[in-house]
Amino acid sequence: MAGFASPNAFSPETSALQLLPIRFERLGADRFLVGNIVGDMAEMTAVELDRLCSLDLTPGDGLYERAFEKLFVGSIDQRAQQQLLALRLRSRLSFLRAATPLHLFVVTLRCEHSCPYCQVSRQSQDRVRYDMDQATASKALDIALSAPAPLIKIEFQGGEPLLNFELIRWIVGAAKQRAVPLGKQLQFVIATNLALLNDDVLDFCGEHDVLFSTSLDGPRDLHNKNRPRRGQNSYELAVAGIASIKERLGPDRVGALMTTTEASLDRVEDIVDEYVAQRLDGIFLRPLSPYGFAIKTKQFHKYGAQEWLQFWKRGLRYILEINKSGHHFPEFYSALMLRRMLSDEPIGYVDLRSPAGIGLGALVYNYDGTVFASDEARMLAEMGDRSFELGNVREHSYRDLVLSDTLVSAVADSLTQTAPQCSSCVFEPNCGADPVYHHATQNDVLGIKPLSEFCARQMGVITHLFELLEHSPEDAAVLRGWAS
Amino acid sequence: MSDLSASYTVVDFNASMQSLGALQEAAYRLIGQAACQIDEANGRYVCRLSPSQPQLHGDDLRSHFLNLVTDENLREKVNRETDRLRDVIVALAFGALAAEE
Numbered sequence: 234m235a236g237f238a239s240p241n242a243f244s245p246e247t248s249a250l251q252l253l254p255i256r257f258e259r260l261g262a263d264r265f266l267v268g269n270i271v272g273d274m275a276e277m278t279a280v281e282l283d284r285l286c287s288l289d290l291t292p293g294d295g296l297y298e299r300a301f302e303k304l305f306v307g308s309i310d311q312r313a314q315q316q317l318l319a320l321r322l323r324s325r326l327s328f329l330r331a332a333t334p335l336h337l338f339v340v341t342l343r344c345e346h347s348c349p350y351c352q353v354s355r356q357s358q359d360r361v362r363y364d365m366d367q368a369t370a371s372k373a374l375d376i377a378l379s380a381p382a383p384l385i386k387i388e389f390q391g392g393e394p395l396l397n398f399e400l401i402r403w404i405v406g407a408a409k410q411r412a413v414p415l416g417k418q419l420q421f422v423i424a425t426n427l428a429l430l431n432d433d434v435l436d437f438c439g440e441h442d443v444l445f446s447t448s449l450d451g452p453r454d455l456h457n458k459n460r461p462r463r464g465q466n467s468y469e470l471a472v473a474g475i476a477s478i479k480e481r482l483g484p485d486r487v488g489a490l491m492t493t494t495e496a497s498l499d500r501v502e503d504i505v506d507e508y509v510a511q512r513l514d515g516i517f518l519r520p521l522s523p524y525g526f527a528i529k530t531k532q533f534h535k536y537g538a539q540e541w542l543q544f545w546k547r548g549l550r551y552i553l554e555i556n557k558s559g560h561h562f563p564e565f566y567s568a569l570m571l572r573r574m575l576s577d578e579p580i581g582y583v584d585l586r587s588p589a590g591i592g593l594g595a596l597v598y599n600y601d602g603t604v605f606a607s608d609e610a611r612m613l614a615e616m617g618d619r620s621f622e623l624g625n626v627r628e629h630s631y632r633d634l635v636l637s638d639t640l641v642s643a644v645a646d647s648l649t650q651t652a653p654q655c656s657s658c659v660f661e662p663n664c665g666a667d668p669v670y671h672h673a674t675q676n677d678v679l680g681i682k683p684l685s686e687f688c689a690r691q692m693g694v695i696t697h698l699f700e701l702l703e704h705s706p707e708d709a710a711v712l713r714g715w716a717s
Numbered sequence: 718m719s720d721l722s723a724s725y726t727v728v729d730f731n732a733s734m735q736s737l738g739a740l741q742e743a744a745y746r747l748i749g750q751a752a753c754q755i756d757e758a759n760g761r762y763v764c765r766l767s768p769s770q771p772q773l774h775g776d777d778l779r780s781h782f783l784n785l786v787t788d789e790n791l792r793e794k795v796n797r798e799t800d801r802l803r804d805v806i807v808a809l810a811f812g813a814l815a816a817e818e
Contacts, residue, residue: 251798251802252795252798252799253799253802254795254799254800254802254803254806255795255799256792257788257791257792259784259788270803270806282791283791286791286794286795315802315805315806315809316809318806318810319806319807319809319810320810322806322807322810323810323811326810653742653745654742654745654746657742657792657796681748683745683746683747683748683749683750684748684749
């Protein structure tokens with residue numbers, strides 16, 4: 234009589250398993266976060282982690298399936314898992330193949346605001362010597378267009394860049410002409426407080442497809458407190474500008490960034506409500522950076538990583554509820570992290586990369602022609618620290634700049650893949666090197682990670698997002714929508 | 718002298734059973750919470766832990782450090798078993814696959 238083989242006959246031999254490279258972090262006495270080399274993670278107890286590491290896994294026990302799914306184990310006689318990890322690793326690092334897509338032109342350091350947290354150390358409005366001239370802009374443009382990236386994004390920064398709008402007008406025209414024979418695509422963004430927005434600017438930006446990025450710190454009282462200017466009307470001008478751009482150029486032509494000050498910490502709901510009221514498409518709950526007047530006026534030291542994390546978690550909870558009511562409104566930092574955690578797509582955000590995004594992700598052309606490895610690097614230079622100055626547009630080519638000893642050393646010395654603690658950290662595949670931040674805060678481009686607020690924030694954000702994805706299905710559905 | 722000895726916590730390990738590398742990694746992760754000085758004496762690694770934060774000292778600090786060492790020992794074991802595979806994966810990602818493009 235014909236029969237069926239016993240279930241055991243269909244089971245693979247557990248001895249045929251091998252452990253793939255894994256990392257883990259202890260979250261509690263009996264809670265571990267375990268991850269593979271491309272950032273997939275699972276929560277385990279101590280017993281489960283021990284069983285995983287000793288390959289004490291049996292088909293059907295649940296842990297065996299989780300370990301296979303997360304690529305923590307593979308079959309000894311199959312290379313599929315290794316090839317899949319290799320493909321995914323290559324994809325995650327593919328930002329290296331399209332180097333330096335972002336080019337920041339500091340067209341002036343003048344500004345009519347006097348924000349105490351200003352991270353670029355603006356100069357007063359009447360100092361014409363802080364404007365970039367056309368010859369400098371022309372040289373900078375040649376460098377930008379010789380970068381390998383097929384899509385070159387030119388961002389106009391300040392000070393307040395609209396104070397030198399004639400130069401912006403010239404750069405956009407020249408860039409469009411020079412890009413054609415090179416086969417480059419272009420994007421333009423003006424980072425402006427919108428106080429000087431007028432019809433001429435709107436007409437030009439509409440005609441040439443120029444986007445706007447502005448600052449909005451929250452409701453009127455908070456914004457005007459953070460961003461003082463003569464007339465105390467920064468908020469009124471910003472929201473009027475946002476409305477004008479949306480009406481004249483379209484709803485997706487302007488984005489806004491907020492900066493978290495001590496006064497923001499207990500007002501995250503008000504801040505989010507302001508963004509919703511202004512019909513902005515999301516919010517970036519952004520901490521202060523340790524540069525410029527934020528240091529001189531001691532704004533940076535008024536709260537720590539844990540206080541910012543509490544602010545961010547409370548804001549995220551509020552934002553998730555808004556999304557559950559049917560309004561798609563992402564928190565952009567979470568969205569960036571989720572794309573790192575849930576996909577292998579390389580992302581453009583320079584702080585979430587290793588090798589670091591300085592120079593390889595962005596170059597900054599200062600008003601006087603000096604070239605810096607990042608916006609934060611030029612902020613440091615305005616404080617007298619020129620550690621990340623790469624050269625000058627009049628003397629150096631793109632190749633000179635990205636192969637300069639300064640940049641190569643900073644990138645090589647800050648690799649998280651080989652750094653103490655980072656090299657075994659479960660969060661590392663989803664994190665990044667931030668050599669300028671660590672130089673600014675610890676005088677060490679690599680950073681002593683147990684003392685790093687960047688590290689504390691990253692670990693806090695990733696852990697919280699992971700827990701929501703794992704344990705809160707309704708929140709997870711919203712978060713997955715942000716990642717795509 | 719007794720005051721000085723009371724200011725730190727001592728944890729020691731049999732040097733023939735405990736890797737120095739794991740102790741050093743655990744000491745690094747302890748930065749900011751406690752400073753760890755590692756000496757070798759009479760076949761034992763002696764770790765002197767000086768708290769940097771008032772809330773973590775004595776038995777709590779000892780227990781925290783032992784957890785860190787336990788984790789580092791497991792990381793060493795995992796690395797020993799998977800380092801070769803990591804090299805294969807990186808070589809596939811940036812060697813063989815790159816050459817095929």
